[in-house]
Amino acid sequence: MNIFLAEPQRSRSRRTEIFLCVLCGSARITSAENLTLNDLNDIVMPDPVSGWPPAPGVWILQALMLGLVAFFLIRKMSAYRKNAYRRAALTELAQVDSVSGIAEILRRVAIHAYGRETVALLKGEDWFQWLEVQGGFQGSEKVRQALASVYSDEAGDTSALRQFAEQWIREHTC
DSSP: OOOEEEOOOSOSSSOOOEEEEEETTEEEEEEGGGOOGGGSOOOOOOOOOOOOSOOHHHHHHHHHHHHHHHHHHHHHHHHHHHTHHHHHHHHHHHHOOSHHHHHHHHHHHHHHHHOHHHHTTOOTHHHHHHHHHHHTSOOOHHHHHHHHGGGSSSOOOHHHHHHHHHHHHHHOOO
């Protein structure tokens, strides 16, 4: 280890400084004018800092991130499984061409989502109003007439009922 101590200047005209160098336990007095490059010691670089093992904060941060990813992945998978009946109903709805078939799919989805006790007794105007409330949007008069025609011999508008059913299946809240 080098320790340099400088004495105050004695004369401003003469720029000589006396240094006390402590090298290997021996003291040596030299003047600044007599130093050469050969008298200097090499710069010793420290070993590079290793990146492994990381600091404890990095381990904690990684564990938190892994936990968050696992939490959101499980939550997403749960929501996907929970909405399997919606995907199945939309697939069936694409294959049905009659008003009674569409109404049946609507009824089955409602029973699955809300339970038989709630849905089984609803029919006619009560059924339509319940669908509007649970879907969170208003159905048109064509949809109302199509749902009413299920119990009669009249043919209803399947396109309006199909659009209403698709929207209701996607957006109803459980």
